[in-house]
Amino acid sequence: EAGVAQSPRYKIIEKRQSVAFWCNPISGHATLYWYQQILGQGPKLLIQFQNNGVVDDSQLPKDRFSAERLKGVDSTLKIQPAKLEDSAVYLCASTYGGSASGANVLTFGAGSRLTVL
Amino acid sequence: GQNIDQPTEMTATEGAIVQINCTYQTSGFNGLFWYQQHAGEAPTFLSYNVLDGLEEKGRFSSFLSRSKGYSYLLLKELQMKDSASYLCAVMDSNYQLIWGAGTKLIIKP
Numbered sequence: 059e060a061g062v063a064q065s066p067r068y069k070i071i072e073k074r075q076s077v078a079f080w081c082n083p084i085s086g087h088a089t090l091y092w093y094q095q096i097l098g099q100g101p102k103l104l105i106q107f108q109n110n111g112v113v114d115d116s117q118l119p120k121d122r123f124s125a126e127r128l129k130g131v132d133s134t135l136k137i138q139p140a141k142l143e144d145s146a147v148y149l150c151a152s153t154y155g156g157s158a159s160g161a162n163v164l165t166f167g168a169g170s171r172l173t174v175l
Numbered sequence: 176g177q178n179i180d181q182p183t184e185m186t187a188t189e190g191a192i193v194q195i196n197c198t199y200q201t202s203g204f205n206g207l208f209w210y211q212q213h214a215g216e217a218p219t220f221l222s223y224n225v226l227d228g229l230e231e232k233g234r235f236s237s238f239l240s241r242s243k244g245y246s247y248l249l250l251k252e253l254q255m256k257d258s259a260s261y262l263c264a265v266m267d268s269n270y271q272l273i274w275g276a277g278t279k280l281i282i283k284p
Binding site: 062098099100101102103114149156157158159160163164165166167168169171 | 179205206208215216217218219220223225262264266270271272274275276277
């Protein structure tokens with residue numbers, strides 16, 4: 059089966075500019091996650107969708123970050139305006155069911171690396 | 176607060192065995208995951224433990240003790256391609272994954 063697709067792989071922008079990342083999960087996977095991974099740290103959950111509804115966005119900086127999954131399939135994460143501290147890899151992941159388990163493993167995409175200058 | 180502790184970096188020799196420890200303090204427990212992440216790549220799933228004991232999968236094994244809040248990942252017959260970061264993640268009582276910062280494993284010939 060095809061994996062989780064993400065684009066772009068790399069993006070360099072100036073601070074205060076905007077950027078958007080796209081993710082297409084594994085076909086049939088209802089749950090989609092966006093994570094932020096800063097160099098040397100573990101992934102930090104930004105937002106979790108179940109189909110087209112938001113399950114958890116408690117750690118999403120809503121003054122500058124937004125995400126949508128309008129048709130319950132692919133998703134877009136936007137940052138506007140970007141700050142220097144937003145430099146990170148943005149990982150998209152998906153699972154078939156609601157919560158990850160040994161039988162419902164979280165599968166990640168290759169990530170989008172953002173550099174804010 | 177919730178916390179996952181892993182050593183920042185470890186070094187081992189090709190062909191040897193290495194044990195990467197993970198201790199956790201979380202609000203509840205619904206399973207523990209180990210992921211491997213090569214530099215610049217996505218994390219990939221290695222193992223899952225929800226009951227105490229050892230789970231073996233080829234050269235990799237993972238152990239869990241829920242009473243001690245402790246897990247380890249054991250890698251045998253180390254190969255150069257095992258050089259990567261190893262991430263420990265715990266699912267809490269709200270079924271949210273709490274991630275450690277990862278352990279960078281360096282394999283030397």
